[in-house]
Amino acid sequence: MGRLLVGLARDSADVRVVGAVEAPGHPRVGEDAGDVAGGSPIGVLIGDDAEAIVKPSHIVMDFTGAPEAALRHARIAADCGAALVVGTTGFDASQRAELTALASRTRSVVAANFSVGVTVLTELVTTAARLLDESFESEIVELHHHGKRDAPSGTALALGRAIAAGRGADFEHEAVLAREGMVGARTRHEIGIIALRAGDAVGDHTVIFGGLGERLELVHRAQSRDCLARGALRAARWIAGQPVGLYSMRDVLGL
Numbered sequence: 033m034g035r036l037l038v039g040l041a042r043d044s045a046d047v048r049v050v051g052a053v054e055a056p057g058h059p060r061v062g063e064d065a066g067d068v069a070g071g072s073p074i075g076v077l078i079g080d081d082a083e084a085i086v087k088p089s090h091i092v093m094d095f096t097g098a099p100e101a102a103l104r105h106a107r108i109a110a111d112c113g114a115a116l117v118v119g120t121t122g123f124d125a126s127q128r129a130e131l132t133a134l135a136s137r138t139r140s141v142v143a144a145n146f147s148v149g150v151t152v153l154t155e156l157v158t159t160a161a162r163l164l165d166e167s168f169e170s171e172i173v174e175l176h177h178h179g180k181r182d183a184p185s186g187t188a189l190a191l192g193r194a195i196a197a198g199r200g201a202d203f204e205h206e207a208v209l210a211r212e213g214m215v216g217a218r219t220r221h222e223i224g225i226i227a228l229r230a231g232d233a234v235g236d237h238t239v240i241f242g243g244l245g246e247r248l249e250l251v252h253r254a255q256s257r258d259c260l261a262r263g264a265l266r267a268a269r270w271i272a273g274q275p276v277g278l279y280s281m282r283d284v285l286g287l
């Protein structure tokens with residue numbers, strides 16, 4: 033995602049990359065971020081100290097995939113008043129609470145998925161869950177590339193929360209993240225989530241509402257990661273003009 037963001041920013045007239053960070057000791061530290069992204073250099077060397085780079089006028093974009101690093105970057109942005117866009121997923125409950133508190137202190141967009149299609153899917157899922165009666169049972173299936181570190185995906189969890197919101201239910205109480213062995217019949221209200229990992233799949237999400245004699249399925253397939261990077265840049269452009277607050281991709285799209 034870092035490479036894609038640098039490449040897209042290089043090609044856009046209104047976004048300028050002013051810093052790029054890897055963890056200390058990373059072999060790319062000291063290289064030009066444009067070279068690493070593939071293409072022409074941009075005159076920005078990859079550093080290993082975000083605190084030394086970030087200024088209040090900057091937008092910090094975190095796609096580290098390491099919750100502790102994302103929290104550190106959020107703290108740096110919040111402390112100096114820089115805007116923040118966080119795409120990292122895989123936070124546990126207490127890390128999520130800490131991120132929410134930090135992000136609320138500055139202008140920030142936090143989203144498990146920056147694609148426009150998934151943001152609209154999430155809206156549709158809430159509406160479907162609200163409109164369908166209790167005989168419809170919901171399951172979510174997600175497929176991602178073999179390198180993904182967290183499971184289920186942050187997007188699948190967000191879709192589960194969208195189902196719960198539509199029904200006025202508590203997601204943490206209804207979620208079933210794995211089934212194995214003699215688990216017995218499913219309960220009517222549970223929200224099952226299954227994670228598949230194979231090849232270079234960018235990210236597929238299917239939400240199934242299974243009724244008696246019929247089934248409604250809502251599907252999103254990301255065909256390339258471009259939609260995610262483009263959405264994150266859209267969020268960055270948007271947050272630059274907002275007052276302090278924690279926003280979602282829903283806010284960015286004005287839904």
Ligand SMILES: NC(=O)c1ccc[n+]([C@@H]2O[C@H](COP(=O)([O-])OP(=O)(O)OC[C@H]3O[C@@H](n4cnc5c(N)ncnc54)[C@H](OP(=O)(O)O)[C@@H]3O)[C@@H](O)[C@H]2O)c1
Nearest residue numbers: 033054055095096097098101119120121143144145146260
């Ligand atoms: N919200 C969205 O739309 C969206 C879209 C795509 C991905 N994601 C999420 O974004 C995260 C990154 O995804 P990805 O596919 O780009 O992963 P990736 O290819 O593993 O890239 C993560 C990068 O962050 C670096 N990193 C790790 N720890 C760091 C630290 N402490 N400080 C600075 N850099 C650090 C990694 O370095 P190494 O090379 O040493 O590992 C790597 O270069 C994941 O959590 C993923 O789920 C979200």
